[in-house]
């Protein structure tokens with residue numbers, strides 16, 4: 001499956017959705033953003049990315065940042081596969097971007113069990129300079145097997161450092 005992109009515009013905001021696989025064969029959309037202040041990019045449906053896809057993605061993002069420096073790129077429903085790229089690849093998101101929501105990874109050391117939950121920044125979770133902070137009890141997660149509170153994965157700490165440097 002290839003990258004599936006769709007766009008719609010409402011006033012100054014463009015809704016953009018990416019889904020499927022991001023590879024060297026992916027065609028990224030050529031956006032027309034005159035008068036657009038924000039692009040809401042929903043990447044929740046991205047299931048796979050390889051090194052060729054990372055190259056195409058970073059090129060597209062660099063172009064976005066250069067052509068539309070005053071347009072905010074707001075990433076929604078960031079899946080773990082993209083969070084891992086964001087942490088390790090410089091320039092994976094432009095400076096004029098933010099993370100609106102992301103899938104957090106939870107872990108139960110007793111049961112060696114993982115789970116995921118979508119966290120909304122500013123509602124469920126706050127990126128603080130010293131400590132990532134869950135601010136809503138809904139953001140906590142109990143292990144499905146032993147019912148103990150699960151630990152949030154280290155990944156979130158890396159994500160916090162990245163966003164702290166960005167904004």
Ligand SMILES: [Zn+2]
Nearest residue numbers: 108111143146
């Ligand atoms: Zn457990």
